[in-house]
Amino acid sequence: MRQNNSVQAEKISETILLIRGEKVILDITIAQLYQVETRTLKQAVKRNRKSFPPDFLFILNNREIEYLVSQNVIPSKSHFGGAKPYAFTEQGVAMLSSVLKSDKAREINIKIMRAFVRMRSVLYSHRELAAKLTELEKKSNKTNQELAYLFQTLQQLINKPKRPMRKIGYKRSDEK
Numbered sequence: 394m395r396q397n398n399s400v401q402a403e404k405i406s407e408t409i410l411l412i413r414g415e416k417v418i419l420d421i422t423i424a425q426l427y428q429v430e431t432r433t434l435k436q437a438v439k440r441n442r443k444s445f446p447p448d449f450l451f452i453l454n455n456r457e458i459e460y461l462v463s464q465n466v467i468p469s470k471s472h473f474g475g476a477k478p479y480a481f482t483e484q485g486v487a488m489l490s491s492v493l494k495s496d497k498a499r500e501i502n503i504k505i506m507r508a509f510v511r512m513r514s515v516l517y518s519h520r521e522l523a524a525k526l527t528e529l530e531k532k533s534n535k536t537n538q539e540l541a542y543l544f545q546t547l548q549q550l551i552n553k554p555k556r557p558m559r560k561i562g563y564k565r566s567d568e569k
Contacts, residue, residue: 405508406508408422409508409512410480412453412457416483416512417485419467419481420481421467421478423489431476437493441492445485448482448484449484449488450480450485451479458478487502487506
């Protein structure tokens, strides 16, 4: 059962998009997961609009829809049936559980919330890794500079023009 939840959370994670700097799930995806029509989901949200402030839900604009089509996230604009899609943030998905009270909605909501948490932990670990890579790169750059200086100094010593060597020692009286 645990593995099944993990697999489902992973599949749900794949449906989470980054739009306007927010991780969101589109209404059409949530409706499919809840096994309801998108129209029904939107009606429930409209009846409870005060429960969905802008940081919980926003409506996509034409440019965002075009971008999703161009990135093959959605097949075409007609995929939405002429209506502009709703984008639910993590808080918006949590609020849906109070609006849609079916057992199926509650079950799916839990899985979606787990997917958001899983994604957040993956992003956090990526940030840590990126910070470590940046630190390593800085150290590497410093080491490279030091090595370049060392090689430059060695080259100067190797290429130093040779002066005629004077003989060392005593001169004999017959040498001039």
